[in-house]
Amino acid sequence: MDYEKKGSSSFSKGLLQSEELYQYVLETCVYPREPGPLKELRDITATHPRAVMATAPDAGQHIAMLLKLINAKRTIEVGVFTGYSLLLTALTIPEDGKIIAVDMNREAYEIGLPVIRRAGVENKINFIESEALPVLDNLLANPGNENSFDFAFVDADKINYSKYHERLMKLLKVGGIIVYDNTLWRGSVAMSEECTPEVMKEGRERTLEFNKWLAADRRVEISLAPLGDGITIYRRMH
Numbered sequence: 705m706d707y708e709k710k711g712s713s714s715f716s717k718g719l720l721q722s723e724e725l726y727q728y729v730l731e732t733c734v735y736p737r738e739p740g741p742l743k744e745l746r747d748i749t750a751t752h753p754r755a756v757m758a759t760a761p762d763a764g765q766h767i768a769m770l771l772k773l774i775n776a777k778r779t780i781e782v783g784v785f786t787g788y789s790l791l792l793t794a795l796t797i798p799e800d801g802k803i804i805a806v807d808m809n810r811e812a813y814e815i816g817l818p819v820i821r822r823a824g825v826e827n828k829i830n831f832i833e834s835e836a837l838p839v840l841d842n843l844l845a846n847p848g849n850e851n852s853f854d855f856a857f858v859d860a861d862k863i864n865y866s867k868y869h870e871r872l873m874k875l876l877k878v879g880g881i882i883v884y885d886n887t888l889w890r891g892s893v894a895m896s897e898e899c900t901p902e903v904m905k906e907g908r909e910r911t912l913e914f915n916k917w918l919a920a921d922r923r924v925e926i927s928l929a930p931l932g933d934g935i936t937i938y939r940r941m942h
């Protein structure tokens with residue numbers, strides 16, 4: 705894999721043993737079922753210099769399945785970018801569902817907003833331009849928000865994932881689900897440090913620490929799915 709191609713259209717988003725196998729999964733199972741607005745947003749995002757950051761469509765399809773399985777209505781999204789995972793959540797939850805979506809930078813969200821509007825789901829989204837931690841703390845300042853969310857998706861600054869986790873565990877209902885993106889950090893978690901490309905070293909370290917820390921959390925059930933860049937699914941048990 706050529707790590708220098710980050711951001712270019714030839715960047716592979718999968719972790720499977722070959723690019724062909726990943727394309728097979730996308731073309732057989734994911735793209736034929738991808739809703740039109742999501743495809744439109746994915747195409748627009750592909751021209752962005754930081755396109756690599758968007759949640760991978762195979763991971764997104766799995767998230768939509770989880771949202772449906774638990775009948776999620778109240779959700780939190782940390783890290784919006786142009787809004788691929790946000791739009792898929794908005795399209796999946798029911799008409800009276802609500803998403804609190806936080807990103808410290810509104811610029812990329814503005815790129816996806818026309819697609820979200822045309823899809824008729826903007827009414828489900830409360831976008832907050834902010835650092836995520838104070839928003840989660842504000843939510844927790846109102847005791848009515850505790851144990852009230854069905855689902856959270858975290859795809860932002862890896863260094864804060866453990867802080868997000870502690871807050872989200874309070875906001876989530878028992879039986880609620882948190883999904884963290886990038887938990888395999890482009891496969892680097894299984895590389896030796898010497899073999900890891902320099903640009904990936906810091907992310908690899910943070911991901912290794914976070915994965916270890918969370919695997920020890922007995923309050924949650926856990927499943928790491930090698931979709932996209934790796935998504936780890938946590939279900940609050942009690």
Ligand SMILES: C[S@@+](CC[C@H](N)C(=O)[O-])C[C@H]1O[C@@H](n2cnc3c(N)ncnc32)[C@H](O)[C@@H]1O
Pocket residue numbers: 757758759782783784785786787788789790806807808809812834835836837859860861864
């Ligand atoms: C990987 S992108 C999110 C991709 C998105 N899930 C999608 O499907 O396109 C990460 C986003 O997190 C945002 N971000 C990074 N650190 C943040 C923080 N501390 N608080 C809020 N947003 C943050 C960045 O501005 C960026 O838009």
Ligand SMILES: O=c1cc(-c2ccc(O)cc2)oc2c(O)c(O)ccc12
Pocket residue numbers: 710716717718756757758759760859860861885886890931932933934
């Ligand atoms: O540099 C990245 C790459 C990704 C990425 C890689 C593969 C996928 O299937 C999806 C995403 O995601 C990133 C990310 O979420 C981030 O916050 C920073 C950098 C990257």
